[in-house]
Amino acid sequence: MSDLRMDGELTVTQRMAGLLPKSDTPIVPKNSIAGRAMVAVVAIMTFLASLTVGAVMLVRAAASDWQSDVSREITIQVRPETGQNFEGQIQRAIETAREFPGVGEVRAFSKEESAQLLEPWLGSGPALQDLPVPRIIIVRIAPNATPDLAQLRKLLNERVAGASLDDHRAWMDRMRAMANTTIFGGIGVLLLMLAATMLSVAFATRGAMAANRPIVEVLHFIGATDRFIAYQFQRHFLVLGLEGGLIGGAAAIVVFILAGLAGKWGAGFSGGEQLAMLFGTFMLGIEGYLAIAIQALATGLVTALTSRHTVNQTLRTVE
Amino acid sequence: MVRFEHVGLRYGLGPEVLRDLNFHIEPNSFQFLTGPSGAGKTSLLRLLFLSLKPTRGLITIFDNDVVSLAKDELSVLRRRIGIVFQDFRLLDHMTTYENVALPFRVMGKDESSYRGEVVELLNWVGLGERMGALPAVLSGGEKQRAAIARAVIARPQLLLADEPTGNVDPTLAQRLLRLFIELNKSGTTVLIATHDIGLMDQYDARRLVLHDGRLHSYD
Numbered sequence: 098m099s100d101l102r103m104d105g106e107l108t109v110t111q112r113m114a115g116l117l118p119k120s121d122t123p124i125v126p127k128n129s130i131a132g133r134a135m136v137a138v139v140a141i142m143t144f145l146a147s148l149t150v151g152a153v154m155l156v157r158a159a160a161s162d163w164q165s166d167v168s169r170e171i172t173i174q175v176r177p178e179t180g181q182n183f184e185g186q187i188q189r190a191i192e193t194a195r196e197f198p199g200v201g202e203v204r205a206f207s208k209e210e211s212a213q214l215l216e217p218w219l220g221s222g223p224a225l226q227d228l229p230v231p232r233i234i235i236v237r238i239a240p241n242a243t244p245d246l247a248q249l250r251k252l253l254n255e256r257v258a259g260a261s262l263d264d265h266r267a268w269m270d271r272m273r274a275m276a277n278t279t280i281f282g283g284i285g286v287l288l289l290m291l292a293a294t295m296l297s298v299a300f301a302t303r304g305a306m307a308a309n310r311p312i313v314e315v316l317h318f319i320g321a322t323d324r325f326i327a328y329q330f331q332r333h334f335l336v337l338g339l340e341g342g343l344i345g346g347a348a349a350i351v352v353f354i355l356a357g358l359a360g361k362w363g364a365g366f367s368g369g370e371q372l373a374m375l376f377g378t379f380m381l382g383i384e385g386y387l388a389i390a391i392q393a394l395a396t397g398l399v400t401a402l403t404s405r406h407t408v409n410q411t412l413r414t415v416e
Numbered sequence: 417m418v419r420f421e422h423v424g425l426r427y428g429l430g431p432e433v434l435r436d437l438n439f440h441i442e443p444n445s446f447q448f449l450t451g452p453s454g455a456g457k458t459s460l461l462r463l464l465f466l467s468l469k470p471t472r473g474l475i476t477i478f479d480n481d482v483v484s485l486a487k488d489e490l491s492v493l494r495r496r497i498g499i500v501f502q503d504f505r506l507l508d509h510m511t512t513y514e515n516v517a518l519p520f521r522v523m524g525k526d527e528s529s530y531r532g533e534v535v536e537l538l539n540w541v542g543l544g545e546r547m548g549a550l551p552a553v554l555s556g557g558e559k560q561r562a563a564i565a566r567a568v569i570a571r572p573q574l575l576l577a578d579e580p581t582g583n584v585d586p587t588l589a590q591r592l593l594r595l596f597i598e599l600n601k602s603g604t605t606v607l608i609a610t611h612d613i614g615l616m617d618q619y620d621a622r623r624l625v626l627h628d629g630r631l632h633s634y635d
Contacts (some may be wrong), residue, residue: 119527124518126509315505318465319566320495321522322488 124312125333131308132337135301135400139341140348142294143396146287147349147389153283154385160276167265167272171246173234176259187232190257194236197252199244202237231259294396295403302334302407313412323412331405338400339393346393353381353389417443417574417605418464423473425459433459435629437473441607443573446600448616449609451626457609460626461578464607465499466490478573495523498567498604502579504559506551512562513538513547519570534569541565541595557588564592568599575599577608581615589615 126132175190177183187205194203206214211230212221219228238244246264253260306313309330316326381389418441425434433456441447451457462468463475466482475482478496485493506515516538520530538547541561551559560580567575577596581589593615600606607624610616616623623634 122510122514124507124510124521311505312507315507315518316522317491318467318494318499318505319519319522319570320491320493322491324488325522325524 123333124316124329125305125309127333127336131301131305132333135298135305135334135337136341136344138297138301139294139338139396139400140344142290142297143342143345143393144348145345146290146294146396147346147392148352149283149286149290150388150392151349151353151381151385153280154381154388156276156279156283158382160272160279163272164269167269169238171236171238171265172263173236173253174231174261174263175234175257176231176261177229178259181258183232186257186259187234190234190253190260193252193256194234194249197244197249199239199242200236200249201239201242203234205234206232208232291399295399298334298338298400298403299407302330302404303411305333306330306408306411323409326412327405327408330408331401334404335397335401338404339397341400342393342396345396346389349389350386353385357381417441417478419474419476420463421474423463423470423475425456425463425468426471432471433629434463434470434626434631437631439624439631439633441574441605443605444600444603445622446597446606446619447608447622447624449607449624449626450611450613450616452611455626456629457611457626458578460631461576461609464574465497465576466494495519495570496573498570498572498575500560500563500567500575500577500580502582504551504563504583506554506559506562506566508551511548511550512543512554512558515551515562516565516569518566523570530569537565537569556583557585557592560584560588560592561595564595568604572604574605575607577606579610579612580608581610581612586614590618593618 173190173194175183175186178186191203191205194200208230211232214233215230246262250262253262313326316329420437420439423434423437424432426432437460449457449460459468463470464477466477469483477493480489480493482490482493506512507518510518513534517527517530517534520527520534535544535547538544541564543558543561543565546554546558546562549558551562554562560583564577564580567577575596580596581592584592589612596606596608597619608615625632625634
């Protein structure tokens with residue numbers, strides 16, 4: 098079909114029914130060096146932060162396991178006393194513990210087992226048989242029971258000479274303090290990483306704003322409000338932030354899965370067994386992976402909010 | 417439409433680059449703004465498209481005192497003014513269609529409401545076949561026509577053009593001038609800043625001549 102153009106020339110135009118162009122290109126171009134650098138920065142930060150979150154959660158879970166194991170067990174130590182029948186002392190201690198409400202299994206170490214415990218320090222010579230080695234009695238607490246340990250301690254002191262009860266409280270307190278220190282340390286590291294991410298994003302946003310200044314100017318000239326322009330950049334950086342967060346979070350999840358698998362494969366080796374003893378199976382569990390996913394999303398949002406603030410600040414200086 | 421009364425402009429603590437400007441621009445009028453390089457044409461244009469505020473005097477555009485307007489109010493007022501730059505200022509990552517449709521996107525309009533209008537205008541300025549092309553592959557004349565289409569797509573009441581024929585050959589310059597004349601005939605007030613005397617001689621219109629920061633009007 099022929100049309101008359103506004104400068105008077107004849108032109109042939111296409112009626113492109115159904116093939117009309119679409120206006121869906123982002124106003125702020127997605128692919129730029131600054132954009133790629135920002136995705137890399139956010140991905141690295143998210144990866145490190147996710148490793149920190151995972152490590153803190155592993156330590157917390159391991160400490161909780163150790164505490165629950167240890168708190169379900171108490172130890173009675175019986176020292177030989179002059180003028181006392183040592184085996185009788187031990188038997189009285191066992192009976193006192195067994196009769197006490199809330200106590201489950203009670204087992205005394207034999208003389209040989211006690212000697213074995215001291216073997217690394219004293220050797221295995223016959224002299225060990227003559228030494229007055231104290232005897233250990235392991236007392237397991239019945240499931241769902243909370244025995245009155247102060248009362249048990251009092252009873253033992255009254256009935257058995259040379260008996261003392263250790264509920265591992267001091268050790269557990271130290272363990273709890275260590276776990277808490279690790280968790281607070283982890284939170285501190287996370288906050289520092291968040292601050293570093295925000296600063297990097299602010300610098301990257303300023304860089305992107307400078308690189309895209311011609312676009313900002315054109316938008317101003319055609320009547321865009323600061324809010325509209327800020328929205329375009331915020332959306333741009335939200336996409337970049339989420340992309341970086343997703344890459345970093347996914348990489349961290351892969352690392353934890355591989356570490357878990359490596360832990361399983363290494364279970365037969367001595368180093369692997371020690372690691373498993375300390376950290377369990379190295380598996381994060383669903384809540385750990387969820388925490389990493391939430392953190393990756395949060396990094397994307399922090400990126401968007403930081404860039405929004407920086408964009409608004411920059412726009413205030415543009416006429 | 418536009419009223420300048422005793423307007424002066426200086427940058428920082430420097431001397432006044434525009435001095436005591438007094439003039440009106442009437443609705444549906446056509447004028448050239450001319451003068452030697454450094455006379456203050458670009459500064460005057462920046463005052464007209466609200467990118468600068470005067471250091472003294474009164475400027476009213478569409479009955480608004482520009483000095484008292486907030487930044488967002490200025491943005492909304494700019495939608496009634498179309499601007500064409502000598503260097504086109506098209507967004508390189510967007511197609512011709514997207515560049516021309518940009519003012520509608522800024523207004524928050526739904527694409528289905530303006531698509532036909534943009535296509536029609538692109539056909540009208542002879543870019544019907546180049547809608548999907550990026551600015552990098554357009555010729556100078558095509559870029560300038562795309563820039564003009566973007567400036568007029570939202571039907572501005574005032575069209576400002578800064579050296580619109582500075583980067584094109586004389587034949588294309590003549591065609592672009594005809595395009596501006598047609599726009600003026602359809603009701604748009606036009607002001608073209610140029611130092612191309614040949615171009616001005618092709619059309620009998622009011623001439624605003626800037627010299628040494630002062631303005632002289634020749635009707």
